[in-house]
Amino acid sequence: MQAGTPAVLIQGQNMNFQRRLWPAVYNLLAFVLLLSLLAGCSRSSGAASQITVETEVTPQPAHVGPVTINFKLKDATGKPISGAHATLDGNMTHPGMAPALGEATEIAPGNYRGNLELSMGGDWVVMIHIALSDGQKFDRELELKGVRSD
Amino acid sequence: MPETGFDLLRVPVLGRFLHWRHARTVLQVPLLLLSIVMVLHGLFGPSLAPKNLATILSWVHFRGLLVATLLFAGNFFCLACPLMLVRNGVRKIFKPVWNWPRFLRNKWISLVLLVSILFLYELFDLWSSPWLTAWLIILYFAAAVAIDSLFKHASFCKFVCPIGQYNFIAATVSPLEVKVREQQVCTSCTTKDCIRGARNSELVVIQRGCELALFQPRKTGNLDCTFCLDCVQACPHDNVGILSRLPAEELTVDPMRSGVGIISRRKDLAALALVFCFGALLNAFGMVRPIYAFESWIASVLGLNRETPILALIFFLFLVVEPLILIGAAAWITRRLTGQTNSVLAIAIRYSYAFVPLGFGIWLAHYGFHFLTGLFTFIPVAQYAVAGLGKPLLGQPRWSWVGFPQNVVRVFEYGFLGIGLVGSFLVTHRLAEAERGNHRRAVFVVWAFVALLLWCAALWLMSQPMEMRGVVLIGG
Numbered sequence: 001m002q003a004g005t006p007a008v009l010i011q012g013q014n015m016n017f018q019r020r021l022w023p024a025v026y027n028l029l030a031f032v033l034l035l036s037l038l039a040g041c042s043r044s045s046g047a048a049s050q051i052t053v054e055t056e057v058t059p060q061p062a063h064v065g066p067v068t069i070n071f072k073l074k075d076a077t078g079k080p081i082s083g084a085h086a087t088l089d090g091n092m093t094h095p096g097m098a099p100a101l102g103e104a105t106e107i108a109p110g111n112y113r114g115n116l117e118l119s120m121g122g123d124w125v126v127m128i129h130i131a132l133s134d135g136q137k138f139d140r141e142l143e144l145k146g147v148r149s150d
Numbered sequence: 151m152p153e154t155g156f157d158l159l160r161v162p163v164l165g166r167f168l169h170w171r172h173a174r175t176v177l178q179v180p181l182l183l184l185s186i187v188m189v190l191h192g193l194f195g196p197s198l199a200p201k202n203l204a205t206i207l208s209w210v211h212f213r214g215l216l217v218a219t220l221l222f223a224g225n226f227f228c229l230a231c232p233l234m235l236v237r238n239g240v241r242k243i244f245k246p247v248w249n250w251p252r253f254l255r256n257k258w259i260s261l262v263l264l265v266s267i268l269f270l271y272e273l274f275d276l277w278s279s280p281w282l283t284a285w286l287i288i289l290y291f292a293a294a295v296a297i298d299s300l301f302k303h304a305s306f307c308k309f310v311c312p313i314g315q316y317n318f319i320a321a322t323v324s325p326l327e328v329k330v331r332e333q334q335v336c337t338s339c340t341t342k343d344c345i346r347g348a349r350n351s352e353l354v355v356i357q358r359g360c361e362l363a364l365f366q367p368r369k370t371g372n373l374d375c376t377f378c379l380d381c382v383q384a385c386p387h388d389n390v391g392i393l394s395r396l397p398a399e400e401l402t403v404d405p406m407r408s409g410v411g412i413i414s415r416r417k418d419l420a421a422l423a424l425v426f427c428f429g430a431l432l433n434a435f436g437m438v439r440p441i442y443a444f445e446s447w448i449a450s451v452l453g454l455n456r457e458t459p460i461l462a463l464i465f466f467l468f469l470v471v472e473p474l475i476l477i478g479a480a481a482w483i484t485r486r487l488t489g490q491t492n493s494v495l496a497i498a499i500r501y502s503y504a505f506v507p508l509g510f511g512i513w514l515a516h517y518g519f520h521f522l523t524g525l526f527t528f529i530p531v532a533q534y535a536v537a538g539l540g541k542p543l544l545g546q547p548r549w550s551w552v553g554f555p556q557n558v559v560r561v562f563e564y565g566f567l568g569i570g571l572v573g574s575f576l577v578t579h580r581l582a583e584a585e586r587g588n589h590r591r592a593v594f595v596v597w598a599f600v601a602l603l604l605w606c607a608a609l610w611l612m613s614q615p616m617e618m619r620g621v622v623l624i625g626g
Contacts, residue, residue, distance in 0.1 A: 064615075089549070091200040093278035094437075096210035096524020098552045099200065121439060121617035123278070125198055149439055149615035 050076035053128065053140045062147045064121055069104070069142070070113050071128060080110020083133035088114045090144075093123040104128070121149025152332040158223075158392035159382065168392070171357070171383050174229060182232035185287055191535055192284025202280035204287070206524070206531050209277045214521020217320070217514050224326040224392070225317045228307070228376035233294040237306070244299040250309055257315055257418035261425060264312035265469060268429055272436050273461055304361035307376055314376065319426045321372035322503075323398045323510050323573060328375055328382070328390065329366065335389040336367035344381040344390060357384045360409070366390055368408035371400030373419070398573050401503040402580035413503065417495075420502040424473045427509030431607055432468040434516045438614035477502060480600050487589040487596070501597055504577040508601055511570015512608045515563040519612075522562065525553035563612050567605060574601040 055071040069088060073081040083106070090100035097120060104114030118124060124144040131137045159165040167173050184207070192204025199205035219226050276282050297306040307314050330336050343349075344366040348357040359381065360366070362374050366381050366389075382390045404414045413419055435441050441464075448460050481498035490497075530547035537547065553559075575598055582594035 091198060093199055093275070094209075094520075095200045095202070095205040095277065096520050096527050096553070097200065098523075099549050101549060121615055127198070146442075147617075149617050 051081065051132075051138070053130070055128070055140070055142050057142070057144060062118065062124075062144050064118050064147060064149050067116050067118055067144070068113060069102075069116065069126065069128070070111065071104070071140075073110050073112065073130070081132065082106060082109045084112070085131045086112055086114065087129045088116055089127040089129060090116045090118065090124050091127075092120060093125060100124075100126075118144075118147055121147050123147070152334075153329070153391070153393050156394035157331070158326060160391065168379060169382065174378060175235065177230035178232050178235035181230050182235050185232050185291075187535075189284045189287050192280040192287070195280060195535060195538065197280060199278045199280055200527070201531055201534055202283075203528070203531055203535055204280040204283040205277060206528050208283050208287070210520050210524045211528055213517040214525075216317070217510075217517045218521070220317065220320045220324050220510070221514060222325070224324040224328075225321040225372060225375060225377045228314060228317055229378060231376070233291055233311075234304075234307075234378075236291055237295055237298045240295050240299055246298065246300055246302045248301050250301045250303070250305040254309060256309070256416075257422050260310055260312050260315040261418065261422050263310065264315060264422075265425060265429070265465070267312055268433060269461065269465055271433075273458060303363070304376070308362045308374060315422055316426065318373050318375070319422055319506055320510050320513070321375070322400050323507050324372060325394055325397050326392050327372055327395050327400075328377055328379070329369060329393050329395075331389050331391045331393070333367060335387050339387060339389075341386065343384040343386055348384045348386065359384050363409040365408040368406070370403065370405050370407040370410075373400070373407065373410050373413070398507050398577055401506060401577045404500070414496070414500045417499060420499040423502045423506050423509075424477065425469055427505040427512070427604065428469055428473050430509045430512035430516065431604065431611065432465065434512060434608065434611045435468070437516075437616055438611055439617040440614060442617070476600050476603065480596050483596050484585075484593050487592050488585050488587050490586065501578070501581060504574050504581060504597060505601065505604070507573025507577060508570040508604055508608075511566045511568070511573065514566035514570070515608070515612055518566060519556075519559055519563055521553075522559045523553045523556055526551040527553065560612075564609070567608055567612065571601060571605040574598075574605075 052074045053071050054074070055069065058068045058070070071086075073084055075081055086104040088100075088102040088104060090102075091097070100116040100118055102114045102116045104112040107113045116126065124147055126142040126144060128140045128142060129137070130140065157165075159168055167176075170176075188204040188207055191202055195202045195204070199209075216227050270276060274282055276286065293310070294306045297310055298304070341348075342365070343357070343359060345359045345363070347355040347359040350356050357380070361378070361380065362376060364374060364381075366385070369375070377392075382392075404412060406412055410416070410419075445457075445460050445464070448463060449455060452460075452463075454460055477498045478494065481494045481501065484497050484501070485492070485494055529551050530549050533542065533544040533547040536542065536544045578597040578601060579594050582590050582597065585593050
């Protein structure tokens with residue numbers, strides 16, 4: 001064990017130490033607060049648009065292997081949106097796992113379908129990257145929790 | 151007799167570099183910069199863990215590289231630890247005036263922190279949250295700086311840092327050790343600079359000695375050694391090297407170790423060794439499917455619908471009940487067989503260290519799996535992070551770059567488990583050989599059986615399909 005010298009408290013040194021300690025603590029707290037605020041700001045990105053994306057995944061519950069993702073694109077009035085280009089980007093919530101990538105095709109006006117090959121059981125997040133024919137781009141996130149490995 | 155084995159400090163170029171007094175800083179600066187990048191990306195980058203540098207580098211690459219370095223070399227992560235660079239900077243302003251309290255000079259705080267991190271990792275799914283991971287890094291820096299600004303020496307490293315304790319225990323099976331080259335030189339040394347620090351003519355310390363109170367001539371093994379190389383810099387006789395040795399041999403001997411004491415009397419160290427081994431199993435259990443069935447079963451039996459108490463119960467079963475039963479029973483049988491007067495607790499403490507190699511094998515298998523299957527993932531994530539700044543200077547992210555196929559990595563996993571088991575067998579054998587009486591072989595069989603049981607459990611866990619989930623109480 002470490003050689004046991006008794007705790008030494010030199011009065012002047014201690015006062016000096018305390019004078020420097022509290023500004024440092026306040027500065028640290030201010031830094032932490034600032035980081036929290038900045039982090040909070042960065043997370044409050046605005047909604048992409050008035051466009052709605054209705055998704056459906058088969059099979060339910062999802063299993064390891066192929067899954068099909070169907071989604072409908074509608075504008076603010078409920079009218080189907082045709083001619084969009086969409087890619088699918090599936091990732092496990094754990095980092096370092098192989099992603100599942102795919103592309104969706106329009107099978108009916110405003111209805112799109114894509115396939116993904118899920119390689120492992122667990123929680124997945126699928127990002128649907130959508131590019132509309134007018135150049136607008138946005139993403140929708142779809143959670144696939146508890147994908148079964150059997 | 152001078153040590154005649156391999157000495158890393160005698161290797162051309164690398165040895166000269168490590169001998170250089172600024173070598174540690176040169177290693178720390180890139181890791182500090184990387185930590186800053188990880189924190190910023192964790193706080194402000196994508197919230198999806200596989201696309202964020204904080205989570206990728208923390209939970210895939212750092213852990214994998216850490217265990218690989220410990221396996222092939224030694225505790226070089228502590229050498230390059232960026233926390234100490236920041237601490238040294240802060241200490242230029244705040245000179246610590248207190249000594250670490252005597253009653254806390256043990257591993258209990260760090261043990262609780264280590265278990266807490268393992269618990270919070272499962273409870274809050276830290277692997278899936280860049281934001282929480284970034285905050286964990288920030289808090290780690292804050293804790294190191296705060297403690298070492300108040301308390302002298304390397305109080306944070308020796309008594310608080312959970313990663314440090316993990317490294318100390320794991321480094322007992324490393325092939326390299328910082329030790330004296332020739333005991334005779336130390337015997338005739340009058341200045342003891344390796345512990346007191348080198349001083350100039352005005353007696354001002356110009357090179358500190360060991361901050362962890364390890365006096366080189368009486369140091370045995372890697373316990374509590376951060377490989378900081380302060381002793382190497384301080385020794386006026388150039389008598390400290392980084393020498394090769396037989397991995398895990400230090401677990402089989404029980405001398406009075408400088409700065410550590412006699413390990414067979416250290417309940418805290420033995421508890422750390424057991425948490426290291428049983429925690430490895432628990433951590434691996436958390437990523438395979440059976441845990442969800444087990445949690446659902448506990449929930450239904452006890453009528454619980456919240457994860458915290460269920461997880462706490464599982465931790466209690468794995469880290470307290472299971473070791474208590476297995477190690478307690480083996481120690482009791484050993485006492486009966488040998489007829490020794492030592493208490494069951496004393497025997498249990500002595501043999502607890504035999505499970506370190508197996509524990510390390512399980513950690514290697516687990517972290518090695520993530521590291522090797524996700525080896526290249528930092529490349530697309532870095533490309534993505536740079537592209538997010540405005541210009542794709544590193545090119546478009548190549549998301550197809552992942553790592554080695556799982557079936558290839560499985561071979562390594564089983565290999566690591568096998569090496570761990572053999573290591574535990576050898577340590578157990580050496581400990582049993584030291585017993586009195588005619589029952590040495592029986593004592594070995596008893597402890598080897600416990601190691602074999604744990605190895606079977608690890609093998610079963612590793613053969614389960616991985617199912618990494620965050621919310622556990624859905625769907626069973």
